[in-house]
Amino acid sequence: PRSTLFPYTTLFRSPPVTMGRKPIVGGNWKCNPAETAKLDELVANFAPCAELLDKCDVYVCPSNLHVGMIYQKFAPGIMVAPQNCNFKGCGAYTGEMAVDQMKDMGLKCCLIGHSERRGEFGLPTPKESNELMATKLAYILEKGLMCVFCIGEPLPIREKGIDAVLAECVSQLKDIVPILKALEDKSRVVIAYEPVWAIGTGVTASPEQAQETHKAIRDWIAANVDQKTADEIRIQYGGSANAGNAGALSAMPDIDGFLVGGASLQPEFPEIVKAIVAARSGSAEGVSSGRSEERRVGKECRSRWS
Numbered sequence: 001p002r003s004t005l006f007p008y009t010t011l012f013r014s015p016p017v018t019m020g021r022k023p024i025v026g027g028n029w030k031c032n033p034a035e036t037a038k039l040d041e042l043v044a045n046f047a048p049c050a051e052l053l054d055k056c057d058v059y060v061c062p063s064n065l066h067v068g069m070i071y072q073k074f075a076p077g078i079m080v081a082p083q084n085c086n087f088k089g090c091g092a093y094t095g096e097m098a099v100d101q102m103k104d105m106g107l108k109c110c111l112i113g114h115s116e117r118r119g120e121f122g123l124p125t126p127k128e129s130n131e132l133m134a135t136k137l138a139y140i141l142e143k144g145l146m147c148v149f150c151i152g153e154p155l156p157i158r159e160k161g162i163d164a165v166l167a168e169c170v171s172q173l174k175d176i177v178p179i180l181k182a183l184e185d186k187s188r189v190v191i192a193y194e195p196v197w198a199i200g201t202g203v204t205a206s207p208e209q210a211q212e213t214h215k216a217i218r219d220w221i222a223a224n225v226d227q228k229t230a231d232e233i234r235i236q237y238g239g240s241a242n243a244g245n246a247g248a249l250s251a252m253p254d255i256d257g258f259l260v261g262g263a264s265l266q267p268e269f270p271e272i273v274k275a276i277v278a279a280r281s282g283s284a285e286g287v288s289s290g291r292s293e294e295r296r297v298g299k300e301c302r303s304r305w306s
């Protein structure tokens with residue numbers, strides 16, 4: 001059996017065993033920027049990702065109001081993924097966005113279930129339920145798009161330990177089990193595991209903590225969906241991911257990429273993509289784990305033995 005924790009501090013970085021899953025990194029701009037004048041700069045931040053697309057899928061979630069203005073401005077292959085969709089299609093759904101409209105625009109991906117839509121707004125708006133998420137997911141897949149499906153636990157649950165965390169994640173996943181079972185191409189659903197306490201707080205889950213949770217989710221999928229889905233579905237980590245911590249997180253075998261909020265509005269975003277590409281190729285280059293000494297020594301050792 002695979003070991004629970006990959007020793008990311010090892011000097012000889014060999015790629016983690018990931019069953020050939022292609023990494024995926026997304027940027028969630030949420031309700032930003034305030035001025036449309038800033039959009040060109042934010043789009044330009046993504047440009048360096050274009051040359052990494054054969055090794056890592058990249059998507060961006062601009063604010064709903066801005067999607068139509070900029071979806072054609074990104075390099076081909078960078079997917080524009082709206083931050084939500086309705087559950088049905090076009091028609092009398094004021095304030096909503098239909099997947100049919102996204103499909104017509106050539107969009108390939110849609111994100112749903114962000115914790116800020118599942119009741120973390122701090123406003124007395126109704127939470128989007130797990131049942132609604134399953135309806136939306138089925139609709140997105142039926143229209144031929146892929147889906148980033150966000151889940152995650154709030155702090156009081158994290159404080160109870162991994163069993164409580166898994167139970168919470170399972171409560172958000174169980175309604176989509178039949179959908180995952182029926183799905184042929186498992187890469188069309190990406191689970192974004194985002195601990196709520198890490199989102200926008202600057203507090204990142206440690207690599208070991210994130211790996212333990214990702215593995216628990218994957219094991220649960222193996223037992224409750226099937227092994228193929230567990231092996232092939234990608235699970236992203238989200239929660240204060242940035243260029244500084246992406247290297248260490250990327251070395252974890254069950255972390256298949258990142259959903260990035262704040263840092264996706266910064267020029268560092270491509271560094272996060274580079275970090276997971278480097279980790280998957282077994283190269284320490286571009287892995288900004290803050291362990292420069294370790295990288296230097298590792299490099300010297302490798303050249304001595306090659």
Ligand code: PEP
Nearest residue numbers: 199200238239240261262
């Ligand atoms: C997010 O919005 O999904 C997110 C992870 O935000 P941040 O990276 O800012 O924590």
